Amino acid sequence: MRVAATLPPLNPVLARELKQRMRGRHIWLVVTLYLSVLALILRWVYVAAARDDVFGGGSVLNATSAGRAIFQWLLFFMLLLVCFIVPGLTAAAISGERERQTLVSLQITLLRPRSIVAGKLLASLAFVALLLVASLPLVTIPFLVGGVSVPEMAGGLVMVLATAVLLACLALVCSAVMRRTQGATVLAYGLTLALVLGTLAVFGAQQIPRASGAPRPRPWILVLNPFAATADVVQGRSRTLSFESPFEPMATLLRLSENDRLSQVLDGGGGFSSRGVIVRPGIVAVDGPSAPGFPVPAPPPPPNVIVGGPFQGQVRVGPVSRDQRTRLAGVPFWLVSLGAWLVLATAAFTLAVRRISLPAPREER
Amino acid sequence: MTAAIRTVGLTKRYGNLAAVRDLDLEVPEGSIFGLIGPNGAGKSTTFAMVASILSPTSGTAEVAGCDPVTDPRGVRRHLGYMPDVLGVYDNLRVDEYLEFFAAAHHLPRSTWPGLIDGLLELVGLEVKRDAMVESLSRGMKQRLALARALVHDPDVLVLDEPASGLDPRARVELRSLLAELRAMGKTVVISSHILTEMQEMCTHVAIMEAGRLLASGDPQHIGDRLRGGHAVVVRLAGGEVRRFRVSGDGEQQALLHRLVVEEGLPVVEFRQEGTGLEELFMEVTEGTVQ
Secondary structure, three states: OHHHHHOOOOOOHHHHHHHHHOOOOOOHHHHHHHHHHHHHOOOOOOOOHHHOOOOOOOOOOHHHHHHHHHHHHHHHHHHHHHHHHHHHHOOOHHHHHHHHOOOHHHOOOOOOOHHHHHHHHHHHHHHEEEEEOOOOOHHOHHHHOOOOHHHHHHHHHHHHHHHHHHHHHHHHHHHHHHOOOHHHHHHHHHHHHHHHHHHHHHHHHHHOOEEEEEEEEOOHHHHOHHHHHHHHHHOOOOOOOOOOOOOOHHHHHOOOHHHHHHHHHHHHHHHHOOOOOEOOEEEEEEOOOOOOOOOOOOOOOOOOOOOOEEEEEEEOOOOOOOOHOOEEOOOOHHHHHHHHHHHHHHHHHHHHHHHHHOOOOOOOO | EEEEEEEEEEEEOOOOOOEEEEEEEEEEEEEEEEEEEOOOHHHHHHHHHHHOOOOEEEEEEOOOEEEEOOOHHHHHHHHHEEEOOOOOOOEEEEEHHHHHHHHHOOOOOHHHHHHHHHHHHOOOHHHHHOOEHHHHOHHHHHHHHHHHHOOOOOOOOOOOOOOOOOHHHHHHHHHHHHHHHHHHHOOOEEEEHHHHHHHHHHEEEEEEOOOEEEEEHHHHHHHHHHHHOOEEEEEOOOOEEEEEOOOOOOHHHHHHHHHHHHHOOOOEEEEEEOHHHHHHHHHHHOOOOO
């Protein structure tokens, strides 16, 4: 008996899409381009690390730092490429059938609308999964260098996949709502842009009306941002990074209000200005040498904060412990993010299903 | 005779525009039913409502006892629908195309090979089994679309403009295919604005214009009813032609024949004149398409 015959039947739409996509002319091109970009990034970070002699006489910590940097840059670009590829890949899913005038024939079969939408979604995600699997050999290179744990890497890849699910669901609903693929594609990229840049703009705008010293707004809006959530997953445990991480600016944003708390702790301890800001993990910038009490005797270290000697307006503090990672309403930021994405993706999926359910009040032509 | 499709007061409005108004239609089981009308008469809209694609503004339809609005899946089990546009997929072979629709109708995988062989033979595409769908000619795509509509062995087939864009040979083939389907016990409903074709194919016709049903029945019957009889042409030797109007029951025509012979006229031709649909169509439609 053939193996295929013993397996439960695949969603017919998924099976057909896989066949069609794999026979398409551009699929090998997309995979090749994707891997080329990632390989270039890897080479670039690796060469930079080698130039800084982190592998030679340097410490093990330096080498692991390079490993982390390679991993984070790869992850960053995987996320970026997913943001570029998924909307374009999915936006034609339903509108394309409409344009080819195959949709009605599909709708009047016994397939339920949710099976049709699910088949389309899975076909897009299967392609993303192919990209992720194809990039595994590259992504595992940091293991050779060290500095990245398996759960950390798995966490990062899960965030990329979750981002792909969210973007695919949004692109699907665009495809179901818009008549033409062109419109659906524009709308899908628009929504992606709104998630990536729009949320940042809103978060920035939220900072403006804040009175000096007042508590900063919590980064609720950033839960929708794939880069913020991924930064939260991979950045929290980073402390030995001598290379810049691409997720660092985002991680810094997430910690803005934590920074306020931290500087207040410092303030209470040693008379520093309360304007301290964590510029990167482990470094807090305060107002400068003219701040009252400079130089100061080391204040009694508050929990999780070790204050080192002050120098040029900077105070070294100990690592931000895992407990101090961003939480919203007591829940880890990345978990809130995944929850929000799930709600958004489910809503988009449901809307797409409703949009292609028949009989409809209007005929689609 | 029971009805394969029945509509009662079926109406579809888009704002002020009525695409279909108050349509009462009955398609007898086992018939080849032609829906005739000019473009924009509401034929496709009627089909879309019957095939559970479009919800009516008012009125009801019934296909093999199932209501397309409340039981669309029931309708889809009994009805094969071929839209007037031929959409096909790229990068798919003919057999894979049919396999996909077999899967979409939840037919068990083990039945696919036999089913697809049968369908391809029926529509005469056996040799194209491994061809890519997009490489087929228009006529072949049309036959493939018909095979697709037949994949789940429906009792009722609704074909929207199946002959449009076909060359004469393909039309002849389509006609014999429809006859074959009828012989298999299926009810076939087709729409067209090409009247002569319908006359040759259909056992019943309905004429629509501007969303309204103007007449329905068998072609001969409609003609007689509308005109109160039909014309008989008598051509005499020497080229003289006389026309007589007789009622539809045949008695008057027989009487006329007897009289002509008794008169000893030099008859070279005695024939019933056009119950042609073309003529009928021009007679009943007023050209008031919306």
